Amino acid sequence: MSALDPKAIETAVRALVTARETSLGVEVNLPVVHAGGQGVSVTVVRHNDRYQVHDGSAGAMILSGSGIRMDRRMHDRLAALVATYGCEFTAGRVSTTCTDQQVPVALVLVANASRAVGDAVKTASDLAEAGFDSKVTEILRQTVGKRLRERDGVVGDSGKTYIVSHVILDATLSRPAAFVEAVPQSEAVPRRVAEFLDLMGEYPDVAREAIYDDSVAWGAHNLVLLGKVSNPVPCSVAADRMRLLAA
Amino acid sequence: MGSQPDTSAVVADFLADAKRLEGRLSWKPKSTRGDYVWTSHLVVVLSGRHRAADLHLTAHLTREPRKYGFTLIWRGAKILRLDVEPGATHFNISTKTSVSGTHWQRWPDDEAEPDLRALDHRGWLTAFCGRANIAFEPDQYKAPPFKTYQYEMPL
Numbered sequence: 097m098s099a100l101d102p103k104a105i106e107t108a109v110r111a112l113v114t115a116r117e118t119s120l121g122v123e124v125n126l127p128v129v130h131a132g133g134q135g136v137s138v139t140v141v142r143h144n145d146r147y148q149v150h151d152g153s154a155g156a157m158i159l160s161g162s163g164i165r166m167d168r169r170m171h172d173r174l175a176a177l178v179a180t181y182g183c184e185f186t187a188g189r190v191s192t193t194c195t196d197q198q199v200p201v202a203l204v205l206v207a208n209a210s211r212a213v214g215d216a217v218k219t220a221s222d223l224a225e226a227g228f229d230s231k232v233t234e235i236l237r238q239t240v241g242k243r244l245r246e247r248d249g250v251v252g253d254s255g256k257t258y259i260v261s262h263v264i265l266d267a268t269l270s271r272p273a274a275f276v277e278a279v280p281q282s283e284a285v286p287r288r289v290a291e292f293l294d295l296m297g298e299y300p301d302v303a304r305e306a307i308y309d310d311s312v313a314w315g316a317h318n319l320v321l322l323g324k325v326s327n328p329v330p331c332s333v334a335a336d337r338m339r340l341l342a343a
Numbered sequence: 344m345g346s347q348p349d350t351s352a353v354v355a356d357f358l359a360d361a362k363r364l365e366g367r368l369s370w371k372p373k374s375t376r377g378d379y380v381w382t383s384h385l386v387v388v389l390s391g392r393h394r395a396a397d398l399h400l401t402a403h404l405t406r407e408p409r410k411y412g413f414t415l416i417w418r419g420a421k422i423l424r425l426d427v428e429p430g431a432t433h434f435n436i437s438t439k440t441s442v443s444g445t446h447w448q449r450w451p452d453d454e455a456e457p458d459l460r461a462l463d464h465r466g467w468l469t470a471f472c473g474r475a476n477i478a479f480e481p482d483q484y485k486a487p488p489f490k491t492y493q494y495e496m497p498l
Contacts, residue, residue, distance in 0.1 A: 112441070118430065119407035125432050125443075132453045135432035135441070153378035154431065157401045160381040161412040162421070171375045187377030221419035223450075227349025230356075247391055259394075 120152050128207045130158060130214045136207045140199060148193050149202040155213030156188035164217050174213050181209035228280035229261060232307050232334065236262050236276060239338040243269065250275065253297025260295075264341060274303035274341050279328075281309065285318045292325035303327065303341060307334045354450055357396075357417060361389045364398060364472065364479040370487050379403045380487055386415065386477055394418060398477070402464065402487030406430065409489070411464055413471045424448040425458075425471050447474075 112127040121141035128136040136155075141148045156166060156174075164170075166188060178185035183192045183206055190210045194202040236244050245263040250272075252258055262276040275295055277288050292304045306322045308314065310330035322328040329337045365387055370380040379401055386396040396417035403410040411427040425447050426433070433442045433455035446455035462470065464486055472479055 112432070114432075114443075119405060123430050125430075129434050132448075133434040133436045133455070134426075134429070135434055137431035152403065152406060152430075153376060156376055157379050157403070157412060160376065160379070161399050161401050161414045161424070163383065163397055163399050163414075163416050166373070166375040168375060188375055189378055223350060223354070223418045223420040226353040226357075226418055227351075230349060230353045247394075 124203055126203065126207045128211050130211055134158065136211050138203055138206045138210065140203070146193055147196060147199050147202070148191055149199065149206045150189050150191035151206055151210035153188040155190055155210035158214035159217060174216055177212055177216065178209045181205045181212070183209045185213070225280040225284060228309050229278045232278035232331065233262065235335050236338055239335050240264050240342040243342055250295060251298065252294030254294050256294060258291050258295065272299065272302045274305055276305040276307060279306050279308040279322065281312065282315060282318045285321055289321050289325055296325055305329055305337070305341070307331050354422060357388070357393045358422065358475060360393060360476065362386050362475065362477045363389060364477050364483060367483045368400070368485040370402065370485065378405065396422070404488065404490045411467060413468065415475050420450055422450045423475050425467065427467050
């Protein structure tokens, strides 16, 4: 391994900092990143002998781009977070004012506060479930054929409408014989239990089948919970069970 | 559960499926965001085989070059994103490289792919919708507002 050259490393890291003029002022790119890799830039504006350093609401724009609605409560919570960096959070913008000597440190503080804003809220993705959902759909297409209705709206006892992933119709294709949902992981159990409980009240005679992924470990309590409102079916034997239902 | 290959196939299938943008672009100013406007729309999958998605658009009100964001979110995940003139470098985590300027990001790794084209907002929206197979009618489009003034320096 060759010897490390501190000067060369410092020069390379400094090269990550770039600045250019925009309509907002001098925009400085800094080696600060949001989760996922989006970099952070901040803008410096001179006003007489004072300077304002701000993020042009870049952190807040990341939240909006993720579908996060910036209500007053969230705004106040983020303002408290930004204050821990010695900055202000006003109308979505992170900023601070300083003297010319303080500009470099102000840049770093605003950049990190802006990063904290953009990373403040994580959305819950259930994309990992999509693959298992698809697998269950394929099993049902192959086993019950034309009696399958996919993503059907069904109103529960509470009045809430559920988009049931799979509805198996009776032999006359006139009424539901079974509601079938995929349950890929334990996190999905409370949602499915609530759905089946509500459907059970409105459709007591329609079978409820919860096909779960038996290639992963499950806490027994999850299957017990599912069993109170449905018939838990291991995915590995789901095809046989669905054929039986459709017979 | 070995879900990654299955999930990738489902995401590819979702992207390829014909979709339609719902509603007319309606850029909303708000007291909690003074620098930019935002609009959000349902994206319906015409076959009904997949859940609907959301398209979130952002546009900076005062920055020149104009800064726009386009994000397609499905099942809580960012499936496709386009940052036009973001003004910040994107650092690609897996390759330890960086991309400046307009770039695309795709699920799952968010690695930035540069796009050197110079388009207006409608052109970028058309490009984004074309890549995600989302249809929209001309009368659904409305250009984002732009202001030429700056915020006052706080005293």
